[in-house]
Amino acid sequence: IFLILYCLLNSSETGKPHTMLIETSAQSSDIKHLPKVVQQKKKIPKPKLYPNSALFTKWGDDLTEDEQKEAEALFRMYGYNAFLSNRTPLDRALPDTRDSRCRNVYYPEDLPTISVVLIYLDEALSVIQRAIRSIIARTPKHLLREIILVDDYSKNTPQWNLSNVTTKRPGLIRKVRHKRQMGLSQSRNSGWQVATADVVAILDAHIEVIEGWAEPLLARIKADRTVVVSPVFDKVHFDDLHVEKYLSFGHGFDWALWCLYESFSQDWINKGDESQPGKSPSIMGIFAADRRFLGEIGGLDGGMTIYGGENVELGIRVWLCGGSIEVVPCSRIAHIERMHKPYALDLSPLMKRNALRVADVWLDDFKKNVLIAWNLPLQNHGLDIGNVSERKQLREKLKCKPFKWYLENVYTNLETWDNxxxxxxxxxxxxxxxxxxxxxxxxxxxxxxxxxxxxxxxxxxxxxxxxxxxxxxxxxxxxxxxxxxxxxxxxxxxxxxxxxxxxxxxxxxxxxxxxxxxxxxxxxxxxxxxxxxxxxxxxxxxxxxxxxxxxxxxxxx
CATH class of the missing domain: 2.80.10.50 (Trefoil (Acidic Fibroblast Growth Factor, subunit A))
Structure with missing residues (x-):
C-alpha cells in the first residue's frame, strides 16, 4: 500500500507530481516512512504592468513587477524575450524536426570545410552565445573552420565574453565590427570576405542549429559548386522561445520584392519524399554557398541600404548567371522570429529603394511591375537607388540570361501584369x-x-x-x-x-x-x-x- 501511495504522489500521466493532502492516522506505525507532501497553495497571478505588450500575451504570469519591467525593457531593445534567454541553458536540447529519412543518410568524411558567418545588429549576448554553442556542438569538428561574428555597428552591444562557449576551440571565433551601420547586404559581404573555408554559411545570429544541419548543405555543394542552398527554418517564438516545426517550402517573392514562402514544384510533391532538396526561385537571408563561386558571381550587392531586397537580388542573379538555388529539408535551423526588427519601425521606405535598384539592374522590361507594386509612376519616381553601373557591368561580364527566361523557366507562378x-x-x-x-x-x-x-x-x-x-x-x-x-x-x-x-x-x-x-x-x-x-x-x-x-x-x- 505504501509503495502504491508513493507512486501516486510522484507520478501522473503528464509526468508531473500529483498535489494531494494525505490525512494520517496515529494507529499506523509505518506512516512516518511516507514521503512528506505539502499541499500547494493556488497561485495568484501577478498584476500585469504591460497588458498591451505582445511579450506578456501568453507568457510571464509569475513574474514580479521588477522582473516584468526588466523583461519589457529587454523586449523593446531586442524584439524577443532576452530576459528568458538569459535564464535558459546555452546548451538546451532542441527537437529533431528532420524527416526520419534524413537520419539514415550517410555523408562522406571528405565534405568541404565550412565558415559560419553570424551577422547581427543589437543582439542579446545569451542569444549569440547559444548560437555559437549549438554550432560547435552540432557541426563535425573537422568540417568547422571558423565562426565569424559581424557586428553592424550595434548600439546595445555588451562587453563580449565568449570564453564559456569556446573553451575547447581557442581561435575559432573571429570578429568584424562595422564603424557605421551598413546594412544586411554589406554585413554578409564582410563576413564572406574574411572567410577561409571551402563553403561559407551566412546566418542570422538569433538562431540555433539542429543536429545534422551542416552535412546536407555541404554534400549538395560538393556535388555542384554552383548551387546555393538554404536550410529549412523552424520558428522560435519570440515570447517563450519554444520551437515550432515549419514545413519545407521554397522561397519566392512578390512584385514589391518582399520575400515569401513558395510551394515546391509538382514534380517534387509527386515524389513523396520530404527529405529531398527542392528547387527554389529565390532565397531568404540564411544560406550557404561555395565561397569562391559566391565571389565569381559578385557576392552580395553592397549598394543595398540597411534592409530588404538583397536576398531576392542574390536569388535572381544566381539563376540568371549560371547557378541554381535549392532548399534542403534535411538541414534545419531554429530561427527567432522577432516581434520587431532593430533597423527601423517602418521598413517600407528601405525596401522600396532596394527593390527599385534590383529592378533597374535585373528585371529588364518587367521593372515596371515593381513600380506598379509600390504605386510609383513609371517615369521619374524620384528615389535615389545609388550607382548601379558596376552591377550592370557584372551582368554583362557574366553573360547572364534575360529576366524573361527566369519567368518562363524558374518562377512561372509570377503574373506578368501585361494587361x-x-x-x-x-x-x-x-x-x-x-x-x-x-x-x-x-x-x-x-x-x-x-x-x-x-x-x-x-x-x-x-x-x-x-x-x-x-x-x-x-x-x-x-x-x-x-x-x-x-x-x-x-x-x-x-x-x-x-x-x-x-x-x-x-x-x-x-x-x-x-x-x-x-x-x-x-x-x-x-x-x-x-x-x-x-x-x-x-x-x-x-x-x-x-x-x-x-x-x-x-x-x-
Missing amino acids: LLGYGTLKNTIYSRYCVDQGAVPGNIPILYECHSQQPQLCYYNTESEIIIGGLRSHKVNSNQCLVDSGSGSTPTLQDCKVARQKELHMHWDFRQGEAIRNKATNRCLEIAWGLNGYYELIIQKCTGQAWKIDNVITTF
Whole structure:
C-alpha cells in the first residue's frame, strides 16, 4: 500500500507530481516512512504592468513587477524575450524536426570545410552565445573552420565574453565590427570576405542549429559548386522561445520584392519524399554557398541600404548567371522570429529603394511591375537607388540570361501584369479628398474613405475592362477582387475575379481617364452621392456625368 501511495504522489500521466493532502492516522506505525507532501497553495497571478505588450500575451504570469519591467525593457531593445534567454541553458536540447529519412543518410568524411558567418545588429549576448554553442556542438569538428561574428555597428552591444562557449576551440571565433551601420547586404559581404573555408554559411545570429544541419548543405555543394542552398527554418517564438516545426517550402517573392514562402514544384510533391532538396526561385537571408563561386558571381550587392531586397537580388542573379538555388529539408535551423526588427519601425521606405535598384539592374522590361507594386509612376519616381553601373557591368561580364527566361523557366507562378492600363488610387473629380477603398475585411462592399494610398485603396484597370480594388496579387494562384454591378439596388460589390468570370457577373466597365465609369451590361455608372449618414458614399446609379481619375496611366485608355 505504501509503495502504491508513493507512486501516486510522484507520478501522473503528464509526468508531473500529483498535489494531494494525505490525512494520517496515529494507529499506523509505518506512516512516518511516507514521503512528506505539502499541499500547494493556488497561485495568484501577478498584476500585469504591460497588458498591451505582445511579450506578456501568453507568457510571464509569475513574474514580479521588477522582473516584468526588466523583461519589457529587454523586449523593446531586442524584439524577443532576452530576459528568458538569459535564464535558459546555452546548451538546451532542441527537437529533431528532420524527416526520419534524413537520419539514415550517410555523408562522406571528405565534405568541404565550412565558415559560419553570424551577422547581427543589437543582439542579446545569451542569444549569440547559444548560437555559437549549438554550432560547435552540432557541426563535425573537422568540417568547422571558423565562426565569424559581424557586428553592424550595434548600439546595445555588451562587453563580449565568449570564453564559456569556446573553451575547447581557442581561435575559432573571429570578429568584424562595422564603424557605421551598413546594412544586411554589406554585413554578409564582410563576413564572406574574411572567410577561409571551402563553403561559407551566412546566418542570422538569433538562431540555433539542429543536429545534422551542416552535412546536407555541404554534400549538395560538393556535388555542384554552383548551387546555393538554404536550410529549412523552424520558428522560435519570440515570447517563450519554444520551437515550432515549419514545413519545407521554397522561397519566392512578390512584385514589391518582399520575400515569401513558395510551394515546391509538382514534380517534387509527386515524389513523396520530404527529405529531398527542392528547387527554389529565390532565397531568404540564411544560406550557404561555395565561397569562391559566391565571389565569381559578385557576392552580395553592397549598394543595398540597411534592409530588404538583397536576398531576392542574390536569388535572381544566381539563376540568371549560371547557378541554381535549392532548399534542403534535411538541414534545419531554429530561427527567432522577432516581434520587431532593430533597423527601423517602418521598413517600407528601405525596401522600396532596394527593390527599385534590383529592378533597374535585373528585371529588364518587367521593372515596371515593381513600380506598379509600390504605386510609383513609371517615369521619374524620384528615389535615389545609388550607382548601379558596376552591377550592370557584372551582368554583362557574366553573360547572364534575360529576366524573361527566369519567368518562363524558374518562377512561372509570377503574373506578368501585361494587361494593365492604369493603377493607383481612384478618385471622383467632385470630391477628390476621398478614394475608392475595399472596405471592411472580410466583406465585399467597397466604400469611399479618406485617401491614404495604401493597399486597400490600390485600384487597377485592365484591357479586359475589369476594375480591381484592394491590391493586385503577384501570383497566378491568387485571386483579386473585381468591382461588380449586381444589376439591382445601388450598392456596388467586390467579387473574386475568377468566380465573377465563371458566373458571368456584371464586371466589365467602360472607363476613360477623366470620364465616367460605366458598366457595359447594365449601363449604370459608379458614382458618389450624399448619404443619410452625412457623408459621401459610393453608389451605382443612372449616369449623371460624374468623372473619375486613376493616379497612373500605363497606356492611354
